[in-house]
Every structure is written in C-alpha cells, then in structure tokens.
Amino acid sequence: MYFGPPKVIILDPSLHLGVIENDDNTSSFFVDCNNAEAHFIHSVVDNVTVNDILDPVYVPHIVNFLFPLNGVLNHEGVSKPLLAVQVTELIDGSFVGCTMNHIIGDGSSFWQFFNFWSETSRGFDNISRPSVLNRWFPSNTNCPIRIPFCSNEDDEFLANATLYTSSSPQFNVYGNDLGWGKPLAVRSGLANKRDGKITVFPGMKEGSVDIEVCLLPEKFLAMENDKEFMQSIGI
Template sequence: MEMISSCLVGRENNEIANSITRLELNPWDLRLLPIVPIQRGLIYHKPQSQNIISHLKNSLSRTLNFFPPLAGRLSATHHDDCTKSYFVDCNNAGAEFTHAATASISVSDLIGPKYIPEIVYSFFPLDSLTNFEAISKPLLAVQVTELADGLFLGCAANHAVVDGTSFWHFINSWSEISRGLKNISKTPVFSRSTKPVKVGNHLTPRPMVETPPLLRKVFHLGKERLTELKNKANSTGGSDKISSYQALAALLWRTITRCQKFTNMNMSSSREIYFALVVGARSRIGLDEGYFGNAIYTAGTSTTERELLQNGIGYAAVKINELVKQQTREAVMENFEDSENRAFIRKLPSFFIIGSPRHDVYGNDFGWGKPVAVRCGRGRDIDGKITVFAAAECGGVDLEVSLAAEKMVAMENDTEFTAALAH
C-alpha cells in the first residue's frame, strides 16, 4: 500500500457564532480514557468522480463546522492536589486526513474471504493509540484508501470524546454534507456540566491480555430469523417482553459459553458465567438524541454454566431482559455520579457485545452510492469481541466476531447458532 499524502483538516469557518470553545469530560467520558479509539470502515465500489479526495477533504471541513470538538485536541489541567481534569480544547487544530492507495487489492478481496483478511487493519488510522495518550494529537482521523475497484473509508475517533451514537452521528452528517446538503439533519448538542471532574494520576492503558491468534468473521441474521429467535425466547421464557436484541444476546451468551466449554473440557459446570451489557443512557434520562459525547455505561448479570446451558434460550433471555429493566433513570444517574468508577464492570465476561443495530451504517452515501460493507478496526484484540451492525437489508443484523481459532470453529459448528443463521 502506498501512503500518498497526509494533512490536517480544520473547520471551514472558525468564526461560527455561538461555537463551543471548550468541552469538559464527564465521568462516562473519563472511564474510556484508558482504552482505544473507535475504528469503523466503510467499503464502497469505485466512484466515477476524479476528484474524490479533494471533495472529501472539503466536505469534512464543512462538516467540522458543526462538530468543533472533533477538530480540537484533548487537554488536561493539573491541580494543586496532584489530580488533573480533562477537557477538549476546540482550537481547530484539525482532524487528520490520509490518502492511500493499493492497486493490488479489490473490494472482493476484502469481503469475499471466509475470514476478514489482515490487510483490512492497515486501512485504519490511530491504530493502538490509547485515548488518554492522544494529548495534543488529532481526536478524529480519516484514511481514504483507493482500491483497485473501490474505496475504503476508515475513520477513527477518540472514545473519550464520542460513543458509538455520536460517532455515527458525525459520519451520517458528513455523508449529508458530501452529497451537497447545506445543513445537517440532526444538530449535535454539547450542553453539559461545566464543572471539571478531577481524576488521579493513575491512568494507564488497560493491560493487554495474552490471547491466541484470532480469527474474525461476519455472520448474518435476517429479519425473519431474528423474529423467529425473539418468538422462541419469549415462548420458552414465559414472556412477551423480550426484544430481538435481547434474544440475540441470549443466543450469543449460550453459544460462546458452549464454545469455551468445548475447547476446555476441564471447566466446571458450576462456574459463574458473566454477561455484560453496554447500556445507552440518552433515552433513559431524557438527553437530547443529538447529545455529543459518551452516554453509555456497562451493567452485568451472571448465572452458572449449568443453568445457562440446561435451561434453554428463554432462561438466558429473561435474565438479560431483567438486567435491562433494572436500568432505570435512578440507576443511570447513580452510575453517572460514580466518578470513582466503582460501578464499572470488573468481572471478565466470556464475551462482549458492542455496537448497535440502531446506528445508520448503510445510509452513508457520500454522493456515489451506499457502502457495500462495514468493518471494524483491530483496536485491542479481544477473544470474544462481537460487534453488532444493522445489515444492508432492513431488519437484519451483521455480527463481526473475533475469536480464537478453535472457538471460531466451534461456533461455526454450534447447532443452536447455525440454526438461527439458516436461510
């Protein structure tokens, strides 16, 4: 791959009235400082235009008019009590924009193989950079890689500044401006407490856990299969409140647990099996849907391996449904006010679901058609990371799964899981 150019792209208009100049990080933001940026990539067939790179730079600059923090820099204020507080200085230092090309790689090379090829991860910027290490570095980076017959648009954003909802809000807005719109359909909301939250000088990257080489694969469930899965979970769980997403999470909880048991026969059936859920807070506490920043936290539940595997999908789905119901406004605010992060999940789940089917991925038409696929960056390799995306067709979902090779093979041959995938 040839790296053709790299530059910083600032806001087109640095004098916009009422523009935000400083954004304090709140407890939800601060908890994500030790991890890595969000990395997502969109794959397109080759555009007809000959000026794609300059067009994307110009439209990015115009989009940053509406998102000043993403053109800024992470900064820290040091206090006399040996603590510090973090904020975004909206100084228009610019987002990073890299133009690359590889004539030897085609779209089919990226989406055709059974497993996601390693070359994909070279198309993402800000690779392996921890969020709090990004002091005075770009908070947003874009790498546009021209393929033999397509385009890979790799985007990365500091996770202490955006969650998945804010990330896709920006990408959706950029695609609107790129198509020629003068204004974006949803205005970001930056209002939040202006009181800095102090933290100690203890921030270190989350320790890397030794993992075997991982395989990554995309599995697809169509709308009809999701409906069948939801109906089965409700009927066997004696409920009518279980959602498609909860039923899917229950299926994955059971599947990954079986895969672990299959690859380690010495595991006890009485061991505790933990499930962690990323909870969205916006609707639960009345935040504007355009709230810019992190409005997520993690909650969990557990059961024994024996109970999880012997009681069927309905049992697991009811456990997850009960966990979701516990996430009341009071629970959300208690979590938010826990500035010392006592509420953060400390037990290690057997897998972790991130992403959401609610994010608009395939609507990102920059003026030359919708994407043909979406891919994640490597981030920190985690055995058991599952990213959920809305599928290209309405109502379906795609799962990007990262697993150790023997677990992946077990998942591919798991009877319950493959039955849910069947067309």
C-alpha cells in the first residue's frame, strides 16, 4: 500500500541562530532568544494505522514524512528552526516527531527536553501550544533485542562505509506521556541515515534493547538469504 504525505498545518514563527560578524572576518553564532516558539506542525494521515508502522520488519517509508525539517543541516539554523515538533494523527493513534538542531543539544539534552515537555503538557486537551523549552548495552546477556530495519536506496556512494552507532539504551525514551498514555514504540527520522548506521534505544521491556539498522537494499537481501543469521535474530 502507498502511504502519501500527510495533510499539514504549520504554526510559526520559530527559534533560530543569530550571527555576529566579528572584526577579524570571523562569525559568531548564538541562539537568538526572540521569544519565538518551536516550529509546530499538525498533520493528518487518514489511511495509516499504528500497526502499519509497528508491524513491518522494514520501517515504512511513511515514517519519513512524520518528522519535520528533513534534509535541513545544522548550519542552516540561521534561517531554519532549531526545534520542530510534528504531531500526526493516524487512524487509531498519534505519532509525535521531534527534530532538534545538534548545535544546541545532544541526545541526553533532547530526551530531557522531550520528557519535560510531556510533563508540562500532561492534562491539557491539546498540545497546539506546547511549552517547548555497562554504557551502551546492558550486562544482561539474555536481554531481548528487536531490530526494525531502515532501507536507504540513495547512498550508493557510501556502500563501503563501516558500521557506526548512535543514540544510547540509557536514554529515557519511554518516560514521556503527553496525556495519551506511554509511547508504544520509538522510531528515528532521516537525520544522519547512511549505509551502516545503527541507532540504539532502550526497549519497552526493562532490560531490553531496540536496534534500528540502516543498510543498502542489497545488503539486507544478503542477510535475508542467510538462514543462520535470520534464525539468530529470531526473524
């Protein structure tokens, strides 16, 4: 089934980077605290259910449309929002996509912000005006691991890239509640998606880990044809 882009309503203005031109021909950047709020998008997809996103082994392409600021680079923060939130209504649930410029925070800062926002938003009927503003793997060797795959067809020039990991299973990704209950799952957006990219999140069950793997299609095909590998990950 083809899932087209959602219907979108955008509320602005938004926070961005300010620039100071120095006497020595260099530039200094700062967060322009202009009382602007976060870039907020409310969208609707009337032909997608929660299970359409969660059930497939490969992350559906529709997920790419559920995050704001796709393709925006960090240095574009001088004219693009530093923080954007997109709430998409599905048939039987909602998907909250949040994008933050890496210049103003790291992964820990992002999840602290997201959880703080959920605490301050809880109890309201809507969030159209949000108030925005062992290290990698557990030592338990029997912890369950769920691997949603993300195909990347355009980065053929990175076909020989090595594997690299981002995020952390120590981030509190399931600690938020916007008033709709705890999240059912966590997915990452298009940012930094390259052949060999592995994104690690804690799983919903205590002691578990979710791993999202981004590889070129031909590599996924080779893995699928390897029966021993598929059995070892329980697929």
